[in-house]
Amino acid sequence: xxxxxxxxxxxxxxxxxxxxxxxxxxxxxxxxxxxxxxxxxxxxxxxxxxxxxxxxxxxxxxxxxxxxxxxxxxxxxxxxxxxxxxxxxxxxxxxxxxxxxxxxxxxxxxxxxxxxxxxxxxxxxxxxxxxxxxxxxxxxxxxxxxxxxxxxxxxxxxxxxxxxxxxxxxxxxxxxxxxxxxxxxxxxxxxxxxxxxxxxxxxxxxxxxxxxxxxxxxxxxxxxxxxxxxxxxxxxxxxxxxxxxxxxxxxxxxxxxxxxxxxxxxxxxxxxxxxxxxxxxxxxxxxxxxxxxxxxxxxxxxxxxxxxxxxxxxxxxxxxxxxxxxxxxxxxxxxxxxxxxxxxxxxxxxxxxxxxxxxxxxxxxxxxxxxxxxxxxxxxxxxxxxxxxxxxxxxxxxxxxxxxxxxxxxxxxxxxxxxxxxxxxxxxxx
Amino acid sequence: xxxxxxxxxxxxxxxxxxxxxxxxxxxxxxxxxxxxxxxxxxxxxxxxxxxxxxxxxxxxxxxxxxxxxxxxxxxxxxxxxxxxxxxxxxxxxxxxxxxxxxxxxxxxxxxxxxxxxxxxxxxxxxxxxxxxxxxxxxxxxxxxxxxxxxxxxxxxxxxxxxxxxxxxxxxxxxxxxxxxxxxxxxxxxxxxxxxxxxxxxxxxxxxxxxxxxxxxxxxxxxxxxxxxxxxxxxxxxxxxxxxxxxxxxxxxxxxxxxxxxxxxxxxxxxxxxxxxxxxxxxxxxxxxxxxxxxxxxxxxxxxxxxxxxxxxxxxxxxxxxxxxxxxxxxxxxxxxxxxxxxxxxxxxxxxxxxxxxxxxxxxxxxxxxxxxxxxxxxxxxxxxxxxxxxxxxxxxxxxxxxxxxxxxxxxxxxxxxxxxxxxxxxxxxx
Numbered sequence: 092x093x094x095x096x097x098x099x100x101x102x103x104x105x106x107x108x109x110x111x112x113x114x115x116x117x118x119x120x121x122x123x124x125x126x127x128x129x130x131x132x133x134x135x136x137x138x139x140x141x142x143x144x145x146x147x148x149x150x151x152x153x154x155x156x157x158x159x160x161x162x163x164x165x166x167x168x169x170x171x172x173x174x175x176x177x178x179x180x181x182x183x184x185x186x187x188x189x190x191x192x193x194x195x196x197x198x199x200x201x202x203x204x205x206x207x208x209x210x211x212x213x214x215x216x217x218x219x220x221x222x223x224x225x226x227x228x229x230x231x232x233x234x235x236x237x238x239x240x241x242x243x244x245x246x247x248x249x250x251x252x253x254x255x256x257x258x259x260x261x262x263x264x265x266x267x268x269x270x271x272x273x274x275x276x277x278x279x280x281x282x283x284x285x286x287x288x289x290x291x292x293x294x295x296x297x298x299x300x301x302x303x304x305x306x307x308x309x310x311x312x313x314x315x316x317x318x319x320x321x322x323x324x325x326x327x328x329x330x331x332x333x334x335x336x337x338x339x340x341x342x343x344x345x346x347x348x349x350x351x352x353x354x355x356x357x358x359x360x361x362x363x364x365x366x367x368x369x370x371x372x373x374x375x376x377x378x379x380x381x382x383x384x385x386x387x388x389x390x391x392x393x394x395x396x397x398x399x400x401x402x403x404x405x406x407x408x409x410x411x412x413x414x415x416x417x418x419x420x421x422x423x424x425x426x427x428x429x430x431x432x433x434x435x436x437x438x439x440x441x442x443x444x445x446x447x448x449x450x451x452x453x454x455x456x457x458x459x460x461x462x463x464x465x466x467x468x469x470x471x472x473x474x475x476x477x478x479x480x481x482x483x484x485x486x487x488x489x490x491x492x493x494x495x496x497x498x499x500x501x502x503x504x505x506x507x508x509x510x511x512x513x514x515x516x517x518x519x520x521x
Numbered sequence: 522x523x524x525x526x527x528x529x530x531x532x533x534x535x536x537x538x539x540x541x542x543x544x545x546x547x548x549x550x551x552x553x554x555x556x557x558x559x560x561x562x563x564x565x566x567x568x569x570x571x572x573x574x575x576x577x578x579x580x581x582x583x584x585x586x587x588x589x590x591x592x593x594x595x596x597x598x599x600x601x602x603x604x605x606x607x608x609x610x611x612x613x614x615x616x617x618x619x620x621x622x623x624x625x626x627x628x629x630x631x632x633x634x635x636x637x638x639x640x641x642x643x644x645x646x647x648x649x650x651x652x653x654x655x656x657x658x659x660x661x662x663x664x665x666x667x668x669x670x671x672x673x674x675x676x677x678x679x680x681x682x683x684x685x686x687x688x689x690x691x692x693x694x695x696x697x698x699x700x701x702x703x704x705x706x707x708x709x710x711x712x713x714x715x716x717x718x719x720x721x722x723x724x725x726x727x728x729x730x731x732x733x734x735x736x737x738x739x740x741x742x743x744x745x746x747x748x749x750x751x752x753x754x755x756x757x758x759x760x761x762x763x764x765x766x767x768x769x770x771x772x773x774x775x776x777x778x779x780x781x782x783x784x785x786x787x788x789x790x791x792x793x794x795x796x797x798x799x800x801x802x803x804x805x806x807x808x809x810x811x812x813x814x815x816x817x818x819x820x821x822x823x824x825x826x827x828x829x830x831x832x833x834x835x836x837x838x839x840x841x842x843x844x845x846x847x848x849x850x851x852x853x854x855x856x857x858x859x860x861x862x863x864x865x866x867x868x869x870x871x872x873x874x875x876x877x878x879x880x881x882x883x884x885x886x887x888x889x890x891x892x893x894x895x896x897x898x899x900x901x902x903x904x905x906x907x908x909x910x911x912x913x914x915x916x917x918x919x920x921x922x923x924x925x926x927x928x929x930x931x932x933x934x935x936x937x938x939x940x941x942x943x944x945x946x947x948x949x950x951x
Contacts, residue, residue: 109814124672231664231665235670238839367797367800367821372798382659388822396816409668413846422554426553
């Protein structure tokens with residue numbers, strides 16, 4: 092890379108605007124640190140008015156068409172901050188890599204769905220791909236896993252990867268309010284989208300943990316193999332009882348590698364309050380890794396937003412500007428291999444379950460009998476005063492195989508005294 | 522760097538042994554990730570028996586003299602893991618850099634005392650210096666600050682940087698035992714040295730925060746300007762009262778940069794229990810950074826020990842093997858500049874103070890009068906039942922300039938009713 096590194100930026104939304112600001116405001120710092128003049132030479136956005144609000148230097152060319160921008164400029168690095176797994180974002184990626192440009196993105200959906208092809212394209216054209224901003228926003232977790240922990244076999248990686256969910260769960264705990272109400276408030280405050288399903292149903296977390304899992308375990312991205320569960324079913328009662336149990340509920344992406352294979356999933360967990368990650372609240376993200384030499388490490392920071400995400404995007408630009416290249420999936424081509432996947436039904440762990448039952452003799456006995464039949468034993472039980480015709484009944488279960496727990500819950504759901512689908516939350520002693 | 526990268530390792534103590542093991546056990550992983558064969562070609566230690574216990578391949582040459590090892594081998598990277606700011610460790614450093622070798626060390630004392638000269642020597646010979654392991658063991662904090670947060674002006678960096686102190690403070694909290702007893706136990710368990718002063722008087726923390734401060738604020742190392750306070754004066758009472766106040770006591774290295782200048786110090790702090798760093802317990806380390814784009818970030822992990830420290834040393838080796846170089850103090854030569862230092866006496870903050878007083882009328886009035894004279898106002902006060910002829914009296918003070926608090930405390934110490942030197946702990950609302 093020559094002394095002047097030219098950047099073309101596609102997408103001037105929240106993050107794109109932040110990157111433009113950072114490159115301009117901190118150009119001296121970046122030059123002093125990297126020895127390279129990193130110049131924003133072109134930007135593209137369908138909406139030209141966004142350019143005006145950014146006060147860009149006159150030297151920055153505007154395009155309404157990002158593909159045309161790639162054709163007509165001599166950028167060393169194309170930055171895509173439009174989003175979406177496919178569509179224009181992926182066209183930009185393909186065109187940039189085909190043209191031998193280096194490519195930087197914050198697009199977790201694209202990497203989760205097309206990461207393997209992207210890595211292949213980059214290899215063929217000799218380009219670099221930077222995607223630090225795709226996981227956990229401002230936290231330099233991709234750099235830490237691929238470079239900082241390079242000497243380690245990582246056998247576990249998990250984290251709070253979605254600020255919206257963490258915010259909702261935090262406010263539910265602090266206020267005792269139900270999920271729907273807190274979600275509605277979060278939408279008003281701009282912490283949740285009008286269509287929140289991408290966040291609260293765990294898809295966004297799944298994109299991120301699938302990326303982290305690939306890096307940590309050196310395997311190709313395999314988004315479709317993930318089991319994904321969101322937080323819609325978490326009630327104020329579950330939150331209150333988790334506190335009584337000395338636990339806290341967090342939506343986690345969880346990746347584990349054992350001799351049997353790799354499990355990579357997204358689900359809400361009850362974790363002990365003594366765990367550090369239990370105290371990562373609000374919109375913050377956190378990632379925990381377990382390496383065979385380094386042991387337990389945790390990385391906490393802002394997982395989204397204009398400025399934190401811009402910080403991550405620019406760290407990729409700086410790395411590429413300085414020729415600090417790293418294999419995309421933390422391993423050189425040819426050495427990446429598929430690993431055996433372990434499904435969530437094989438999980439062996441503890442569980443919290445909540446039933447809504449008609450308050451009459453024999454209910455607990457029926458439930459206990461069905462659990463017992465599957466070899467699942469109860470570790471603790473709480474029943475509280477009536478809330479109407481039915482009462483909530485909470486149990487924690489000793490370590491058991493999930494398929495058996497699930498089978499028992501399905502049978503319990505059929506009982507005439509059980510009035511709603513049982514709620515199950517996995518307990519993780521992190 | 523050619524495909525084979527040759528490493529010579531000086532010092533086969535705990536960390537050196539760990540590095541040798543990692544390089545050998547994980548050589549396949551390192552090759553797959555870096556594309557380089559990283560070969561341990563020579564080791565040195567005064568004690569030859571250490572070599573035998575490591576089961577090194579026959580190809581590894583043994584030297585009792587590290588300087589001779591540098592002369593007689595063709596290592597690309599010399600790793601120094603002997604320790605000590607001066608003596609043989611620094612001679613190895615000087616000889617390696619003079620010979621144009623790359624140099625990797627975990628030696629915080631050496632960098633804190635000689636970092637500026639080391640950077641100059643490395644520039645002159647075109648060598649790289651790696652020192653990830655010198656701060657916070659396995660946490661990739663130097664990489665995160667210099668590379669991950671490269672687009673940020675960092676205005677605050679602080680952390681729990683000494684596992685021995687954090688372990689002692691954690692056990693004091695959990696058991697209610699006094700400092701001396703917990704220290705003695707820690708010594709028996711091997712968590713504290715027989716001469717513990719280096720750790721418990723804050724020197725080790727000071728070495729580390731002086732390095733982090735230099736990187737974060739892009740200034741030369743200036744260890745002598747630090748004010749350093751350890752944890753010997755923390756009593757079981759202080760710990761108990763901090764809990765009552767919803768706070769927790771941690772020994773922190775604290776660096777701040779404002780328009781007035783830079784303050785860089787080590788002292789025990791009371792921090793709110795709602796702060797994440799309050800929950801980093803035992804031998805763990807944590808570093809928090811505040812960057813102008815990325816905002817608040819925290820990095821947690823094992824700060825010492827054979828394997829975590831080896832993980833950090835090897836990440837430096839891998840970076841150098843792949844030519845991923847970074848300016849030592851996060852800024853290219855010529856742009857590093859001295860910054861105005863702010864002394865701790867100028868600190869403006871809250872304080873916790875504990876007095877041992879004779880339980881008679883007028884004592885509190887005397888103390889309050891002296892504080893008031895200096896413009897220091899009391900925010901809360903607790904006095905508990907007699908412990909003998911004297912009683913402990915705890916106060917928290919509203920925000921005040923430290924010089925005034927110190928002046929008042931000196932005057933209070935002279936009161937005939939005050940029987941011991943007042944204990945003061947700074948409150949940091951982190």
